[in-house]
Amino acid sequence: MKNKSMICLGIESTAHTFGIGIVNGSGKILANAKDIYKPNEGYGIIPMEAAKHHSAVACDVLKKALDEAKIKPEDVDIIAYSAGPGLPPCLRAGAKFAETLSARLEKELIPANHCVAHIEIGKLLARAKDPVTLYVSGGNTQIIAFAEGRYRIFGETLDVGIGNALDQFARDAGLDFPGGPKIEQLANARKIGDFSTCTRTSFAATPKTSGFCACQKPSVFVQSGKYIRLPYTVKGMDLSFSGILAEALRQLKKGAKLEDVCFSLQETAFAMLVEVTERAVAHIGKNEILLTGGVAANKRLQEMLEIMCKERCAKFFTVPRDYTGDNGAQIAWTGILAYKSGEKSVNKAETNSRWRTDEVDVKWIKK
């Protein structure tokens, strides 16, 4: 098998993003084209509309990806598509396109799990080996690590994903989509952070045999914004965001300043995320932490995780911005991993909108 030079074209379409990525067998990303559906102002995603968008832009995105990779359609060896989890109409739009393309080019078709793909592209690009992954996006909030042949979920949200919670708050507060970056901006207007003691690059740890060391130098956080107390809901390694969302909106209606609420919302929700991640790390005993998913772009969340990792002498990895959110390259790379490990191709592109991370047999990782 011409493993290294094998070229996989991956199609992502689980939610807002329609993406096509092209990756080769040695993990080189040749293209990562995408087009993102934007809902009308004041509205959330309408799945049928997003699916229509995906079908409409599919051919253009394909052309863009092939141009970027400087290859012809015939050069593609296998086609991978995101089979779930995600919004059913969006998934079907991508799957249908993948199926048609595979039939036309006569190339094998491989289904990929969207969440597993986020982890795999993160590991590839950040060069993490065996991390505990905090995967935070619109619909997903999970703490995942590999054990016994699968990516196991150690903690997750009991209600909505963190991204959905932030978006919903933003919408009700009259902010544009996507809400996360707007909230971050407003929250920043309210604080002066001093993180001079921590560095942006991932921290190279020198763990002792016991798995921790005493080299912690807490960085100082100076805050000028007004903190409004919000519910902090952590259950073991699971968390819940519905209470904090409701209270944040109530505070806003009561007349609290938008900046203060944004600031408090981020501080509380992210502290919960970092806490459950640390609990999982302590429980499992791994010392790499990978942050990925759309919300991973948030600088404050990155900062908080970095401080936590530094205090535990763990290594912190983030994924380049283009690859934290949904993208086609992650599906292409996961397709390659699955295909190489003997995953069978399919004729019909089935989807499963509730396909859990821990239902995938990860044959490409040897224990």
Add this chain to the structure above:
Amino acid sequence: MDKKIIARGAEAILYKEKIDGQEALVKERIRKSYRLPQIDSELRLQRTRREARLLSEARRCGILTPKVFSVDEKGCKIVMEFIKGKMLKVLFNEASEKEAADIAKETGGQIALLHLGGIIHGDLTTSNMILSEGKIYFVDFGLGEVSQRIEDFATDLSVLKEAIKSTHFRRLDVLWKSVEKGYKSSNPNAEAVFRRMEAIEKRGRYSKRD
């Protein structure tokens, strides 16, 4: 003082101290500089208080927990009995299947007693249970609460099931069945709790739906 740290949990460090010639364990909830000072100090104080109280209350329900010797609220420290034993996290994978199942059944029974006493542990992972001289000790009540609600009992058990699923996958079925058996033998209300658990699982994201 030289602290010889023996474990570093997510929120606390654990070290040994000699008190009146007796070996004791100190659990100190350390400052977390990643979070706002307001959130940090409130959580540390609240959880220290809660843990000290629930460790003692749990014992009144007939559950084994380390004895609390003293509490330093300002320093967020609890000085308690040192329990020598093995975490169930290790035992569930190391022991024979029969042995592991027996321990799981006993664990289920103990959790039922805890719930009958109106205590929710809040973090029932296998790192928080220790087998010592044939008996199971429960530790780490920092996320616990006092409640009589079926929903809270069910969530408490869900945390345990998820922990077994992620950490002891190969034995999930046998371990979980044993926990259920143990729980049912001690809590007359068990059926309702497990029914609610199913409902909670269905509410979860990407869970199977009928």
